[in-house]
Amino acid sequence: ALAAHFQQAIADHEFQLYIQPKVCPNSNAVKGGEVLVRWQHPKYGLLFPGDFIPLFERNGKICELDFYMFEETCKLMQKWLKKDKQIVLSVNLSRAHLLISDLSFIDKFREIKESYHIPDNQIELELTESMMLSRQDIYMVKDMINRIREAGFLCSIDDFGFGYSSLTILKDLNVNTVKLDRQFFTDESEKSWMIVDHLIKLIHKLEMTVVGEGIESNMQVNKLQLAGCNLIQGYFYAKPMPICDFENWSVKQ
Ligand code: C2E
Ligand code: MG
Ligand code: MG
Numbered sequence: 556a557l558a559a560h561f562q563q564a565i566a567d568h569e570f571q572l573y574i575q576p577k578v579c580p581n582s583n584a585v586k587g588g589e590v591l592v593r594w595q596h597p598k599y600g601l602l603f604p605g606d607f608i609p610l611f612e613r614n615g616k617i618c619e620l621d622f623y624m625f626e627e628t629c630k631l632m633q634k635w636l637k638k639d640k641q642i643v644l645s646v647n648l649s650r651a652h653l654l655i656s657d658l659s660f661i662d663k664f665r666e667i668k669e670s671y672h673i674p675d676n677q678i679e680l681e682l683t684e685s686m687m688l689s690r691q692d693i694y695m696v697k698d699m700i701n702r703i704r705e706a707g708f709l710c711s712i713d714d715f716g717f718g719y720s721s722l723t724i725l726k727d728l729n730v731n732t733v734k735l736d737r738q739f740f741t742d743e744s745e746k747s748w749m750i751v752d753h754l755i756k757l758i759h760k761l762e763m764t765v766v767g768e769g770i771e772s773n774m775q776v777n778k779l780q781l782a783g784c785n786l787i788q789g790y791f792y793a794k795p796m797p798i799c800d801f802e803n804w805s806v807k808q
Contacts, residue, residue: 557607560596561616565623569595572627573795574644576805577766577788580780585805587643589681589788590628591795592620608649617649618660625664628678629671631798636673642805645679645711650686658699665706675707679732683713684724693727700729711766716754725761733758737769737789740779752782759783 564570570592577587594602611617625646632644652660668678680703687693703710711732712724716739725733739751751767758765767779770789779787793804 557596557610558614558616561611561619564594564596565619569597570620570623570627571595572624572631572798574798574801575788575795576793576801576808577786578792578808580776580784580787583808585642585808586786587645587679588801588805589795590624590644590646592624593795612649612651615651617651618655621647621649621652622660622663622667625678626667626671629667629673632673632677633671641677643677643679643709645681645709647681647683647713650683653686653692653695653699656695658702661699661702661706664703664708668707676709679709679711681711681713681734682730683718684715685718687724693724697727697729704729714768722757725758725763730763732764732766734766734768734788735784740767740770740775743774748778748782751779755779755782755784 571594573591573593574588575591576585577589578584579586592604592608594607596602608617608620611620628644628646635642664680682696682700687696700710709732710730711734712728712730713734714736715733717736735751735754739747739754755765764785765783766786766788767775767784768788770776770779770787770791772791775789776787776791792808796804
């Protein structure tokens with residue numbers, strides 16, 4: 556039923572942008588936000604990505620959904636830029652785009668960005684490390700990241716440390732930011748924190764910024780701040796919220 560309703564849902568704008576802030580732990584200022592899809596379904600109510608993204612990854616619709624979310628993000632940014640509000644937003648990119656190996660999606664993203672007059676390096680594309688399941692994938696992703704950067708986007712590795720990727724992808728991939736997976740922080744053992752502490756130093760040495768994801772407690776924030784983590788994203792600061800709430804929240808913050 557969800558698959559059959561997809562085109563209608565796009566036409567009726569049932570997919571909505573929720574935004575979760577990325578906050579600097581030193582100043583508590585909002586330095587960015589991640590755009591996350593929610594589906595306001597007329598029959599089933601509010602659906603979360605886990606309810607429908609696996610389906611759209613199987614039937615190929617995910618690419619269209621990503622384009623939709625990206626274009627809506629550009630529209631929002633254009634509105635903000637007119638009011639002099641500058642904030643970097645990131646959008647997620649499915650690994651399905653990789654399967655179309657001519658990487659033509661990058662040109663399409665660039666064309667949409669330019670049609671809304673969004674300056675370069677205002678939008679970040681998040682790639683999950685699960686895109687790089689084999690050595691072969693890494694070569695493709697490496698090329699893709701360089702082309703994404705040339706097209707005027709920032710680029711990050713999402714959920715780093717969650718899967719089976721090795722540390723060497725950090726040297727192979729020319730990304731701006733590494734997002735450490737929440738798994739690093741759920742186990743609060745001393746060993747875990749030692750890894751996080753040194754990982755942050757390593758990523759900084761490689762001239763990339765670090766975002767800690769899924770941060771829920773004050774203790775986690777304090778430890779990450781001490782370790783020099785650049786930005787923090789998690790329920791401790793705020794859950795993903797509708798655009799209007801995000802606008803109000805970031806002003807108050
Ligand atoms: P992600 O990109 O890693 O996004 C972070 C997920 O962690 C979000 O789940 C967010 O709500 C959740 N999260 C944030 N802070 C906390 C916390 O403190 N504690 C816990 N337990 N969770 C936290 P969400 O919104 O359900 O999204 C799940 C995944 O779906 C995303 O993971 C992303 O991979 C994917 N996704 C979301 N929107 C899109 C989209 O437009 N396109 C594509 N291709 N994937 C998307
Ligand atoms: Mg993400
Ligand atoms: Mg993530």
